[in-house]
Amino acid sequence: MQKTLPLSLICLSLLSACTVPLQTPWRYSVPEQPEAASGRTDKSGWAYSRQAVAAANPLATDAGHQILRAGGSALDAAVAVQLVLGLVEPQSSGIGGGAFLLHFDGQKITAHDGRETAPAGAKGDMFVGDNGKPLPFDEAVLSGHAVGVPGALRMLEAAHRQHGALPWAKLLEPAITLAEQGFKVSPRLHTLLQADPHLRKDPLALRFFYNAQGQAWPVGHVLRNPEYAHVLRRMAAEGSRALHEGAVAQAIVQRTQSAPRPGSLSLQDLANYQPRVREALCFDHTAQSRAYRICGFPPPSSGQIAMGQILGLLAHTSAQGAEFAGGLPAPDWLHRYTEASRLAFADRAQYLADPDFVSAPAGDWRSLLALDYLRERSQLIGAQSMKIATPGQPAGVKTSWAPMPQQTEYGTSHISVVDAQGRAVAMTTTIEAAFGSRRMVTTDPSRAGGFLLNNELTDFSFAPADAQGRPIANRVEPGKRPRSSMSPTLVFDKATGQLLMSGGSPGGALIIHYTAKLLVGTMHWGLNAQQAINLPNFGSLNGPTLLEEKRFPISTVDALKTRGHEVREMEMTSGLQAIERTPQGWFGGADPRREGVVLGD
Template identity: 45%
Template structure:
């Protein structure tokens, strides 16, 4: 069910909230909503909303539940970016909960004894794959600033679910039947095995009493329960086990701090789009949108192969720049303003010819410094959710343990991330120039996560977008925004549009989902689509349309759901 269907009664409410309210008028009722990739996680968030909790409160509950029911994608052992709309101030704030490299990490940590980068399957299972988790400390920071309920009230529902168990869903079951290195990891094998040694499958029941006990300690002790004490000691012990043990220490965990950043915002169409700045790739999302605005794609539509060709070529140009320049700004100069400079954007868009040629190279935006080519491997993973509360605050949050089941190592019932493999495995080019996204102690790896919030011309909340999918996140979000804002499709239809990911010399897509003639038309333009792009997209989006109606949806490629606080939804008469 799309959010347009569910939220139709809300249109008048949001219109009223944006109008001048008479002195004696009652405050408008604003139903809360939760859009998440798993119904049990969405329910955990809605339970909080219905108890009077804020979007920040509900985000904590959603993440705690996702760690249990969607462990292949995100969890308390991972990291996240949150873009937050504060209804009281009208400000958009970014909370950076990206993992950090241990202080002892080195640029050559993923170089083998033969002098070559480690194979990904080796690196992902290593102790070195895990960065200092950031999601939980970030959520605690956000909840302290914007929460209504007590922290201790946000975990019990998931703790009970972990004790009693839940039914393995089709998507989790599909991941357990896949061909991923992590499925050979001892902790994964143990956790997902039946007493007879066979692997759990769809429909089987899975409980996690260890995680339940951790959540109850977390409820009473706060995030310090993970970053200090016995859990921190177990994390350090686990990642220091071979092969390729980590240098992580208790001090690395204790010193972790999320970063509150100013949102990176640019005007696009009739809106202002706000995203996280680097080390997120939000700047690249904005660059893609800006380049598309320099084409006639808006006058075309999803049945026109030229429209998809323009999207593909703009994507390739964006990825070329992103892969070269985006990294942790605390360690390297990222030419954010240069990448979005109108003249530079126009020069890049002008490179889109009549047919696709060789992979485009990175340009030289104003303010760029000389950095080496990037060799980062970005496997698909991650989860995205959106929460709105009765006061109009909105959370758009992308959260991850990196690839499937993270590093495959588990502590206290949750998986540890393999986020360090989001750094470039090779720290330099052949000529010795350093890669912007090379490993360094305390550095945050580049991220493709780009939770986005839209504001209208008056600075009011107008929408939120985001997706999982590794480097393909940028294409998934860009496609959905193209459909919803340029082609004026209902948001659910925009999400349902076939995915097309064009990066370098690769053109991946949902070949069988394009309208008749599009795939052949793309081939005639040099874009030979091949099926498949790793993990499916998981786009969630919501928009306030110009007429005040609320429109949105979830990605039906996963197991998403939209829940509305019906108790606060007025009955239409």
């Protein structure tokens, strides 16, 4: 179903904070919550002069906006947004999961790694069945082995110590208030709850998300989560210790150890978790005679390297026809893009993993982005599809790693914030699959609700080695972070260093293509952020050419097939959020495929 919501309605009716002046002292006020449209909702974008917040749910966006108006920093707003998302969008992220956060303070970029880790007792073959073959994906997800040590909250706490302006406890007020007073179930949450085949199997989740007949609470139902509020109140007073130690930690361990194929997650694992501060990975890119500096997350994320390779490979190929015609990517360009994607994803499968466990080719991840290497690899892009690419040898380095077989990836949510002081955040956050491991945590069964645990360890290779015994870089090891596709991105003008955009998307491995689409649309095709987000989705994971169903003409499909592509049309439900600089200030875009909005001043 399609429905256009006027910006005035979104601002004045959906989010009352659009017209609320700064309150001193600040107290969170709950906005109105009318029922939004389900399915695709056309959006025209939002223009602001000073600051803006983009997130996947209007209540979360509003919480971040109120924090900015109260004098909070971009990081403060991101914390408030994330904690509300964990309540109102529990299928995608939460305190039981992890996140990658890029922060720009006006001069320096910092990459905060809150990715989950494998427990100390994790085994390399824990996703291998008794028959010696990798477990079916759903069986692995529902096992105790799937749950990694949560990292999002401890990372946010550490980032707040560096970049926060308001007290930590203040940032939790919106989520606590909404958890206690209740929020209206959105169309997307209702749809996913109703369709999920596994969440009802968990008694705690069944009692909270479904009625007595096992049906998902209807759209508009006011859902309260007193257990989540209780945990957040403890976190307001104690910080991340409230999650990583004591009663909450004990409940997390109990839930993983009581699962099918019990996990080894321990109290010591939770207490010992430490986020990492990494150096952002940046590369230069020229489009329409303008030089950009594109910064993203280094490994264990694979997103920035894959996007850099795709854009770099395209720069070395010659267009045989139009890139962008009739408001759509042209067939010739789609051919070259998906061929470049195959090459990038082949390298991703071969090399990318947690840098604390796996060395970069030639000792530097930038070897995968070297101009000479990409120029050499680009020669493999011809008139016909290669169908499946093989990995290259950056800097001539030979490796003993085996390529990781393709596995299912899901999940996530994205947050972008810019504040009036010139600080910015791009954060992608996840519990992996929809509703994670489908295991809810509560410290007191008499209180309804709680939070869901991740299934992030299914991002590791289920098989630790190939048939010849060669190890896979992204295999399970104790304390290791699984490879990710999350791609929080900050774009700068190379000449001046001025921030131009913050963006990113959920979507499993397709995050890479969704975010690359945003970059190509804005930098190469002259679109604004919303127009670029609205474009149909496309890509390849080093297999079939994937096109968003019902969005491309049959002539495009036929042209790709003529070039040897196996075309697969499918749902590609991105959740892009982006905020870009304009001469007047900032312009924000949110994906029409989901419920996100942008708010600012």
